[in-house]
Amino acid sequence: xxxxxxxxxxxxxxxxxxxxxxxxxxxxxxxxxxxxxxxxxxxxxxxxxxxxxxxxxxxxxxxxxxxxxxxxxxxxxxxxxxxxxxxxxxxxxxxxxxxxxxxxxxxxxxxxxxxxxxxxxxxxxxxxxxxxxxxxxxxxxxxxxxxxxxxxxxxxxxxxxxxxxxxxxxxxxxxxxxxxxxxxxxxxxxxxxxxxxxxxxxxxxxxxxxxxxxxxxxxxxxxxxxxxxxxxxxxxxxxxxxxxxxxxxxxxxxxxxxxxxxxxxxxxxxxxxxxxxxxxxxxxxxxxxxxxxxxxxxxxxxxxxxxxxxxxxxxxxxxxxxxxxxxxxxxxxxxxxxxxxxxxxxxxxxxxxxxxxxxxxxxxxxxxxxxxxxxxxxxxxxxxx
Amino acid sequence: xxxxxxxxxxxxxxxxxxxxxxxxxxxxxxxxxxxxxxxxxxxxxxxxxxxxxxxxxxxxxxxxxxxxxxxxxxxxxxxxxxxxxxxxxxxxxxxxxxxxxxxxxxxxxxxxxxxxxxxxxxxxxxxxxxxxxxxxxxxxxxxxxxxxxxxxxxxxxxxxxxxxxxxxxxxxxxxxxxxxxxxxxxxxxxxxxxxxxxxxxxxxxxxxxxxxxxxxxxxxxxxxxxxxxxxxxxxxxxxxxxxxxxxxxxxxxxxxxxxxxxxxxxxxxxxxxxxxxxxxxxxxxxxxxxxxxxxxxxxxxxxxxxxxxxxxxxxxxxx
Numbered sequence: 261x262x263x264x265x266x267x268x269x270x271x272x273x274x275x276x277x278x279x280x281x282x283x284x285x286x287x288x289x290x291x292x293x294x295x296x297x298x299x300x301x302x303x304x305x306x307x308x309x310x311x312x313x314x315x316x317x318x319x320x321x322x323x324x325x326x327x328x329x330x331x332x333x334x335x336x337x338x339x340x341x342x343x344x345x346x347x348x349x350x351x352x353x354x355x356x357x358x359x360x361x362x363x364x365x366x367x368x369x370x371x372x373x374x375x376x377x378x379x380x381x382x383x384x385x386x387x388x389x390x391x392x393x394x395x396x397x398x399x400x401x402x403x404x405x406x407x408x409x410x411x412x413x414x415x416x417x418x419x420x421x422x423x424x425x426x427x428x429x430x431x432x433x434x435x436x437x438x439x440x441x442x443x444x445x446x447x448x449x450x451x452x453x454x455x456x457x458x459x460x461x462x463x464x465x466x467x468x469x470x471x472x473x474x475x476x477x478x479x480x481x482x483x484x485x486x487x488x489x490x491x492x493x494x495x496x497x498x499x500x501x502x503x504x505x506x507x508x509x510x511x512x513x514x515x516x517x518x519x520x521x522x523x524x525x526x527x528x529x530x531x532x533x534x535x536x537x538x539x540x541x542x543x544x545x546x547x548x549x550x551x552x553x554x555x556x557x558x559x560x561x562x563x564x565x566x567x568x569x570x571x572x573x574x575x576x577x578x579x580x581x582x583x584x585x586x587x588x589x590x591x592x593x594x595x596x597x598x599x600x601x602x603x604x605x606x607x608x609x610x611x612x613x614x615x616x617x618x619x620x621x622x623x624x625x626x627x628x629x630x631x632x633x634x635x636x637x638x639x640x641x642x643x644x645x
Numbered sequence: 646x647x648x649x650x651x652x653x654x655x656x657x658x659x660x661x662x663x664x665x666x667x668x669x670x671x672x673x674x675x676x677x678x679x680x681x682x683x684x685x686x687x688x689x690x691x692x693x694x695x696x697x698x699x700x701x702x703x704x705x706x707x708x709x710x711x712x713x714x715x716x717x718x719x720x721x722x723x724x725x726x727x728x729x730x731x732x733x734x735x736x737x738x739x740x741x742x743x744x745x746x747x748x749x750x751x752x753x754x755x756x757x758x759x760x761x762x763x764x765x766x767x768x769x770x771x772x773x774x775x776x777x778x779x780x781x782x783x784x785x786x787x788x789x790x791x792x793x794x795x796x797x798x799x800x801x802x803x804x805x806x807x808x809x810x811x812x813x814x815x816x817x818x819x820x821x822x823x824x825x826x827x828x829x830x831x832x833x834x835x836x837x838x839x840x841x842x843x844x845x846x847x848x849x850x851x852x853x854x855x856x857x858x859x860x861x862x863x864x865x866x867x868x869x870x871x872x873x874x875x876x877x878x879x880x881x882x883x884x885x886x887x888x889x890x891x892x893x894x895x896x897x898x899x900x901x902x903x904x905x906x907x908x909x910x911x912x913x914x915x916x917x918x919x920x921x922x923x924x925x926x927x928x929x930x931x932x933x934x935x936x937x938x939x940x941x942x943x944x945x946x947x948x949x950x951x952x953x954x955x956x957x958x959x960x961x962x963x964x
Contacts, residue, residue, distance in 0.1 A: 363815015363835025464938030608923030624881025
């Protein structure tokens, strides 16, 4: 097979071969003048920012629901309050980002025409909408409990507390929060972009773990900022930090599993180059491994050293989650421009995808001697006229 | 009735009448005046306002037996590929040697030996110039259609994939769900656009503009089963005439994308024409993705609940 000469200034990746296709390693690669085979996403910064904020909202809501249903008295009070207000605030911002990213923002409601299981974007729209409604209702209830605007014991306050069921709605919000955190990963995995599609099975779980970690980090910061300083509050925060540590460990495991199962050429944008560096050093090193280490160190040092370390770890987790969202989206754009990565994703042995030329010739029917010069439908139209 | 295109690339002369006819009929704006410098193809790719695209592949690096004196010829002989030493009567225009000499390079451009099937001694000798008019494939399992969250993308009564412009809100998810990189968002308009297979013309019994304009019948329009039979026969015909590379792309597929309503007769491997060897419909991943995420959600949800439960019990004991 032939190679096209690549102009040196247009080669953006070293021509590595994927180990996934040892049989074809000797064959020079063929591209069509290095033109991409697929289109890049047209997403602006809104989408990775939404992945980040939506993840925080979902994670915080899940932790809030767990605190409401299973937590001790302080967790029930403080963690739940922080989670509910935070979820509502983010549930208001997220749809705005999503709508602004549309080519026709005024038509956002067209998303509500269908429910489509094959489209994670459609499922996500419904999850986000339900999550927004649940968060709104629970935030209203929380405001009444806290006697914000509406006094707790006023007539309207009592009515609202009776109308908005606390525990069931919390459970629903928690489940929706998990969906909100995870569906975005499935959304990008179900595309033709090689970087996302290969090893895409890990992206939903990874995005979910990141969501929970960043939600926990946000709640930790809120607890440090607004929580009381008694041992019970410290203990409630400790629980949130435990959740964050578990999520960070899950993240690391999933990143590792994804790395190991993704062919090297496809995974290149996340290994080398600017976005590769940001991902490895910023998202994985700074945003997952370092906070996890800090949490373990803090646990070993005992309660005294925890607060400062806590804040540092939480900030790192949040920034790491932000870096992860942006690098994965941006590296996906890089990946979409690499025809060889897409060829790796869509590689197949001869005869695997369709009969080989020889097989097709063997089964070819006899060609008819005469073929009309004009298509039948066109002739029909002419006669109508 | 399902309609489609059979694009026979062996008949394409690269006149781009299909590109022009498509633009005219569908009132699509012109592309920028970009000059690729790589070939006669300055259109580059399909897009929101380019629904037919003629690819030009210049294979002047094809190795021939006249190269015996060069390192490549030596390698071929060493490989024992007897067929490459066959009796081709082409005049020994050794473009490779000229090029290599001019560059001072030698074996770096060596390519794997291959059998040259085309007639020798013609205008191009053993070199060949492939052209292909690319178009939306109107897949049986269309990634864009499955991805569309608004239901704007439908399969119309002719069995073709059609974007309803009055529904589309420009979310752009179809763009990255297309396994062939066909559909795209129009930047000024904000909506997704692609080949409609001239839905409007088909409605009144006319054939699509590109097929109508094609002067060599490289683009043939018709009922899909009839087209497939015609195409299969064409493959047999070409093989009997010595073009044993000829095969159909998009017919009798074993891929998750399935058969293509717009299929092609090619004479080299798909990557040469910028087509994927084994296209995959992205939605094949959707159920595994949901399951993996749900399993993780249960695991992390239980872990979170357990963290609170255990801590609550500890603080009860402390009290």
